[in-house]
Amino acid sequence: MSKIETRLEELGLQLPNCPKPVADYIPGQIFLDRLVYISGQDCRKDGILLHEGKLGADVSIQEGVLCARQSVLNCLAALKNTIGDLDRVKKIVKILGFVASAPGFDQHPAVINGGSQLLIQLFGEDGRHARAAIGTSELPFNTPVEIEMIVELKQ
């Protein structure tokens, strides 16, 4: 088992199966041989969204944090599906996270941080990444969080 998956287990977490794309795209794309773009992932666990609705109305910040963590877990599942072994990761380059928000909700960084912290717990310094956290009005299937990721691979 890869070091990263061992650490996941130590955190009491498990790599999900790669989420089946909900339309005509692929979960992850390798380009320039050493970069991977992971498609936007929602907070699905075993096929069902952890929570539904909007931060500031239906979903608490603490629940949103767990949604962001699940979205990153799904990114990692898509990444493993794409590259075979998570130990090939050189660094997490960047994530872009969207948070479905009721009017007036502006704590998007606190929500997306649930995903950022997991990446640092798993990959250490190589998990520190650039990031943008953006609020929006509606996300696919009413997920509260969607996250996409760019990764650099070891040569």
Added chain:
Amino acid sequence: MSKIETRLEELGLQLPNCPKPVADYIPGQIFLDRLVYISGQDCRKDGILLHEGKLGADVSIQEGVLCARQSVLNCLAALKNTIGDLDRVKKIVKILGFVASAPGFDQHPAVINGGSQLLIQLFGEDGRHARAAIGTSELPFNTPVEIEMIVELKQ
């Protein structure tokens, strides 16, 4: 004529002229010699948006699908303008699509799929891409769809 433009014609479509940027940016940017970033494109055809307004209110899913297809056509026009010949494409790396949404509309993947399917029809396996489809409240000039694209070129 390039293979890709021939296929476009077989589909009964035509590459539009490169959309004139609506402000101080360029339609596409080559970087690292082999990657191209295409600026966000709306669903303009001959200078006029195919539809205006929001999915879930003013624009049906079927109309949104056509808007996404037109946005991708505009991306390809910008790409040709940038690289000269669409046959230089090695693969479509990723698209990021935004869908202007009335409250409660959450079928963004079905809308953006209009663009994804065109890319696969045109480029075959090389057209399969990573993707994020995001809802939002407002888009420039009231376009229902805006799509940006990253492409890898052959060496």
Added chain:
Amino acid sequence: MSKIETRLEELGLQLPNCPKPVADYIPGQIFLDRLVYISGQDCRKDGILLHEGKLGADVSIQEGVLCARQSVLNCLAALKNTIGDLDRVKKIVKILGFVASAPGFDQHPAVINGGSQLLIQLFGEDGRHARAAIGTSELPFNTPVEIEMIVELKQ
């Protein structure tokens, strides 16, 4: 002093200190040795947002333009913090700008242009970039504008 910072001074502007990330991410990430992803930056100046709220309601287009310029200044501060010297920039690859919008506001390109024009003033032809300008309902801490940036470095 770098050429770029000299030009900034000639424009009567000053490079801010690198904005402290508001959560567990880094201001900028170098990858493939020659690309830099800059984390999303709001319009903070000396720790306080230039304006708060939404275009089309609380913030005028002219104020929004200044917010976009400040967001780009913060991107450049993060960039200097990441690479040491702004003269290492080969080109600005792309920016992605989000504009918090009241219902019906659709002039996002005019707002984000405040950032684009500054980049061209500073970097000349190397500052011409690809771009997407997107409206949204809510942004972190009620900033009217948030901008992220990708840069290519000289070899």
